[in-house]
Amino acid sequence: MINRMSKSNGNGGLLHPSVDRVLVIEGTHAASYAVKLARVQVIAAYPITPQTSVVEKLSEIVSGGELQAKFIKVESEHSAMACCIGSSISGARAFTATSSQGLALMHELLHWAAGSRLPIVMVNVNRAMAPPWSIYVDHNDSLSQRDTGWLQFYAESNQEVMDTVLQAYKIAETVSLPVMINLDAFVLSHTSEPVAIPKQEVVDEFLPARKALFKVDTADPKAFGALIGPDAYMEMRYKLFQAMEDARAVIRDVDLEFSAKFGRSYGGLVEEYFTEDAEVVLLTSATAVSTARIAVDELRSMGFPVGLMKLRAFRPFPVDEIRALAQRVKKIGVMDRNISFGATGIIYQETKAVLYNAPVRPSLFGFIAGLGGRDITPETIKEIFSYLLNHDEPERETIWISLKSDSAGQEEPPIPEGPGGRMKSEGV
């Protein structure tokens, strides 16, 4: 993984003054520590692999008195979200974590949380949907919740998990919408990395106590989320739509403010890597980004004009950023770690939709890779770049990478020749 800490703090390797200590921890625990620093007041969750250690750590933190929070054990994810909704609507800062089937079980209440405009933050450890059972990463679980009104972030490193949780509360409480932070099963969730734990007082400055827009008050009971007629429902939807639109600027601003306080920035909705002079750009998300960075570095060293766009926020979708990129590159490849049956990869579809009304439309390629925890290695990425460099247009709408098939019909792309030499053919 990229050592983002040393890259972004300007102290020549010294720790940023906001850092309390550096711990080598897994991604799940990075989330737990962030929840503690955010002074969350209610935690309700149901255990599911690989999310469990998020909540285990939190239960220790709460029972040890390190965090003054109500920890509610529940009988299902549906109840977990119900508890978050109840506590959030009474003004508390609420948190839950889940994964895969658990997230699916929450579905109805995800609509409730967003429709009630509650700034709940959830960590979802991306795990493939069953059947067949899998506990390994892909993104179909969270992307299936695309239209529930939740903001969605995808993290690349454990540090980003921690930092995004802290940013998420600020964003959520500004726009009054819930936020889901996604991290890849095992690749992040159970991999230890050094994580800078910020000082509590700096977090407190960045993230003061929640000021709720509205609260339930048992002394003055009201009906919340009550029945509404056709004469006003549409307006209420418009408000939610508008809040999500407003969130784009808020995400960018919060990232800038975070950067000023903590010395780390994630670029807002996207982060670009070697895109200034790139002709071919790969658009992808989550841990595959850090792998792609290695492939890009290597191809760049060989002289290939390749670049990378990291999709950090999926909702709201980074429309402006992608359109701006399209103005200056020839080809964009989208690597989806998900599949929408009957269509294509989901981020590919979204990217295509964004570009249709753009003044310039580069060639767009959709790749499917890494489903159900299949490794995405630098070789996988190079295979994709190889395809991109060797094709003016995609041969088909969906190109499956590393599919074990005799009749996939996928033509072996020729090994390209670049100014810096021949690209290695291994794994391509």
Place this chain on the structure above:
Amino acid sequence: MTRYKYTTVEEMPPLAFSLESTRKIPTGSWRHVRPVYKNKTSPCEVGCPAGEKIPVYFDLVRQKKYEEAWYKILEDNPLPGVTGRVCYHPCEGQCNRKPYDEAVAIHNIERFVADKNLRNKKLPQVSETPKSEKVAVIGSGPAGLSCAYQLSRKGYRTVIFEADHEPGGMLRYGIPEYRLPKKILDKEIADIESLGVEIRMDSRIGGNVAWSELEKFDAVFVAVGAMRSRKMDVAGEGLKGVYTGVDFLRDLSTGIVPKVGRQVLVVGGGNTAIDAARSAVRLGKKATILYRRTRAEMPAVPEEIEEAEKEGVRFEFLVAPAKITGVKGKASKIELIKMKLGEPDASGRRRPVPVKGSNYTMAADTIISAIGEEPDLSFLPYSFLKKGVRLFVDDDYSTGVPGIFAGGDAATNPNGTVVNAIRAGKDAAKSIDEFLGWRTQSNGLSHDVVHPDDVNTFYFPHEKRVKVPRIAVEKSKASFTEVNRTLTEGQALDEAERCFTCGTCLHCDVCLTFCPDVAISKDKDGEYVIDYDHCKGCGICVNECPREAMELVPEGAHEVEEEAVQA
């Protein structure tokens, strides 16, 4: 109905909620059953002969209010340090936790509370005004002490006449030091005396004190206990080396070491037999208990039997003495006869029947007979009604002679248990109070007893019963040091935490938390108030209550009840 006032999206709030309070919608009218708070009786309270308010004092223990907990016990029992050690704890047999995992160690908590107050000499202030009547109590055993104590709390001047040199009766002379240290007994008797109870030692009624002395009193409570060992009725019982359990234990209690041989045979299956056998072990002897029925029928407390086994006491069942023979007036052999179990007798246990021709002989120089005790009532000046060897008393402990009451082992308590004697003393005090023209309030126990199924065990994780700390067997066998230790504070708090507190509201807020209509609130005194205008009668509070301190009643039933009260 108020229409919303917004016309454009800009004016609208982010979330749809009613503009007015929903309080004006009386959803309570949908209700056909209503929840009410109603404390019930826990089975342990019913099981405790002394009627201790166990859930209440347990809650005080949990709050570390040990003095208040002690005061709560003292309402019903002035000897918690004693019963906390030697009681056969029928409360635990009734405990609702028993079918769930293991009964709560109630008697150990009782002992913990008593021992926490070992240096506390400040007994609760009794509010009753002093009364002019005087009551005499004969005997300072648990029944006499309990009766005198309760009468004293009711404002009577009470005098106990004790024939012995020291007070306590069987508590002092019958229970060995390793089970009940004398200093505990002395402390609790001193507590009773501090209330104004006078104990006159060496005052044997019908002996150095004339019966007529009692005529100065307005009522008498006869609690002389059962201090005389029953005879085995076999030849040779008078030989040297044959003791009664009562005498053997009395000697040890007064510092006399009885002369016993290496092999001690104890006849009997009750607590006296076990006490004698375990005491013999402590004198460095081998002890064997001979019992005419089987282990299942032994009246001794099961824990005591186990302890005796641990310490090496041997048991022989289905055997009875036939005769004892001796040389030069000293016992040397015992002839035994084998028994088998026949039809159940009056006690419900199967009657032992001798097996003809099964006699056999054993060498025996020390035989302790402990087949039961009976009262010595020869001091009574005229004939009272009897039931067997004991005094007959009515349900109110009256003997038939006006003003004379009786209880404890001498009358009501054939099993000779301490706690039943305490209960007799307490209840007799109530009757004496009424006899003297006063009215005693009831203890307020409701007739609804909480059953195991009524407890919402979701709130109570399985937890093992506390393991009572004790000194090592090798050590306990070698001395009269108390075997069992008092629970540590941590153990006591953990064990108290295991108590379900059946039927007593602890203001845990579960009802309030779960009410989906926010129809439960607390008043300024912290008591729950149900808003029946909005309670829909869903029953979640009642269902969720961990300890059955609420119930659902049909709508309208409460009105009938209220009218009945008014009428």
